[in-house]
Amino acid sequence: MRNLCTIALKEIQEGLRNRWVLATTLLLAALALALTFLGNAPTGSSIGAGRLDVLIVSLSSLTIFLIPLIALLISHDAVVGEMERGTMLLLLSYPVSRNQVLLGKFCGHVVILAFATLFGYGAAALALALTGSDIGAASWMAFLSLIWSSVLLGAVFIALGYLASTLVRERGTAAGIAIGVWLLFVLIYDMALLGLLVADQGRTIGAAGLNALLLANPTDAYRLLNFGAGGAGTLTGMSGVAGNATLAPGALSLALMLWVAVPLSLSMLAFSRKEL
Amino acid sequence: MTETVRLDGVTKSYGGIDAIRDATYSLKAGETIALVGHNGAGKTTMIKLMLGLIHPSAGAVQVLGDDPAAGQFAARRRLGYLPEHVSFNMALTGAETLAFYARLKSAPKADIARLLDHVGLTDAAGRRVGTYSKGMRQRLGLAQALLGSPAVLLLDEPTTGLDPALRQHFYDLLETMRAEGATILMSSHALTELESKVDRVIIANRGRVIADGSIEDLRRIAQLPVRVRLGFGPDGMPPQIVGTTLEWRRIGANRFEAETTSQGKLPLLREALAANGNLADVDILAPTLDELYAHFLQSKEAAE
Structure with missing residues (x-):
């Protein structure tokens, strides 16, 4: 546990030093603030949704594109990069297990991402509150759930990045896989799913099939979790999907956690078998 | 003297090729050992085995009473x-x-x-490692x-860049640690420099240990000739009168050499x-x- 914390703290220290933390926080804050003040203008207040609810929808869409990308960027290099630079050899000669190294790094990276999300998105919510918008308690809860699920989505892609990083021998390959994973889950999967549903016309894929297909992509589980619930649901077409795909928020969160646990365990297994 | 490191019939192969073949030796406390060999002779692989970073394909490795690859880290704290x-x-x-590594090893602050003072980095301690020269990084290493204060020191090419x-200063530091009972294993190419610093030499070639002993032992085994040079005054004597069976070569004005x-x-x-x-x-x-x-390598090649 002590070793785990030591490694996590070093990862955070490095993140602070090489400006990763600063850069991601500023990027998320800038985009979130832009969405707050520009993205809100056309909807106005005529449709009766709270401004924070509108923001949650906008931020969810932003998260789906950006958080996986940031997570993969910081994670794909975690193992293979240290191997290539030779720092891993020295680290593993210390009284620390490989699982501790990987879990410590994971904790560090998740903390970095959580910090950036909390302060980046929090800045936007704070700006809304300060400009005098009326925000109900339910909206605040939905906002907290947005932050929590965004960090969870980030953790999924950090774990996926580690898996790529432990399976390959060169950094370039890991980077390639990371880009592939991003394209697949963020862009291609939904298009393919849409195409499939249109072609199928509801003949063979029932509600259960749709549920399974949505859970098979962590970004879809995340989307349902934020679009399908609360006041935000009425703002999006997703409430329709969410209505058909009968998935409780608990099941969605569980699916996301499984999406963290499985790739992380696999990467720990791959790492423990790696010959140095 | 107590044994700190032991290799017992250790073989390590990568993809069917033996990086180390049947290596057996033990290292003792208070001993400085030079591990000598070409690139690819298996020096680094031996050190990695002692660290437990890789598992032997056959045989057993023991470091400070533990199998280093078994996941017991008690020994590594003293390595x-x-x-x-x-x-x-x-x-x-x-x-x-350094603080990060000290925490991992539970070493005193x-x-x-x-x-940092010992390796002359006190002034550079607050600077990023990225700005360090190659030699400074080696010193930090x-x-x-x-x-x-490890009981076993495994140093792979320690003096490059110093x-x-x-x-x-580095050798003095090692000597202090050796006197306190540490085992120090150095792999090196700079053999002549190590000569007066080590108690024992292990020569490896293509994964096999081909010679092991003190430098005096190895000299005796190798039976390499000793060269004697004599210098004479201006009206020098012909050297034929001494050691008549020897062949004297003139190597300078009034200087002669024989083996x-x-x-x-x-x-x-x-x-x-x-x-x-x-x-x-x-x-x-x-x-x-x-x-x-060179002698041990040649006689090995000739034997094969």
């Missing part, structure tokens, strides 16, 4: 390692880097400042290896002293570690 190409995260400072003054065995050198000297009132200078050149190494 210091310097990799051949040491590298650190560029973003952290020297002091932060006081070690950090003391070791040494400092981390010495954290927690300037002569620091090199001497003899290590047992033959004393009679020769006595004879030369008795016969030559004009003798001005005597040099005896014992075979260097380089020559011994």
